[in-house]
Amino acid sequence: MSTALIYINLDAVHPIINSVWHRTNINRLPSSGEPITMLCGATAPAEFEGAAHRDVIRVARQCWDCERVYREKRGLPAPPNGYPEPAHPVPHPR
Numbered sequence: 001m002s003t004a005l006i007y008i009n010l011d012a013v014h015p016i017i018n019s020v021w022h023r024t025n026i027n028r029l030p031s032s033g034e035p036i037t038m039l040c041g042a043t044a045p046a047e048f049e050g051a052a053h054r055d056v057i058r059v060a061r062q063c064w065d066c067e068r069v070y071r072e073k074r075g076l077p078a079p080p081n082g083y084p085e086p087a088h089p090v091p092h093p094r
């Protein structure tokens with residue numbers, strides 16, 4: 001019996017956690033419920049939905065912490081206007 005092979009570009013996988021899309025460095029598709037770690041360090045269990053189930057009301061924002069790590073690992077320059085405020089608050093030393 002033949003299979004229906006579906007290729008997925010893992011470089012184009014941007015997991016969304018609480019309306020923020022992240023970058024991750026996965027080398028295989030995770031199982032549903034398997035924890036995956038984003039470049040920024042956030043971790044959450046994988047969940048899959050078809051694109052038709054995307055939330056069109058709340059558009060996901062980009063995680064700039066992931067973007068910073070992604071660019072630094074590839075030797076890419078920072079965005080021309082710099083990075084916006086971190087998505088995750090950074091504690092201030094006293």
Ligand SMILES: [Zn+2]
Pocket residue numbers: 021022023038039040041042063064065066
């Ligand atoms: Zn992130």
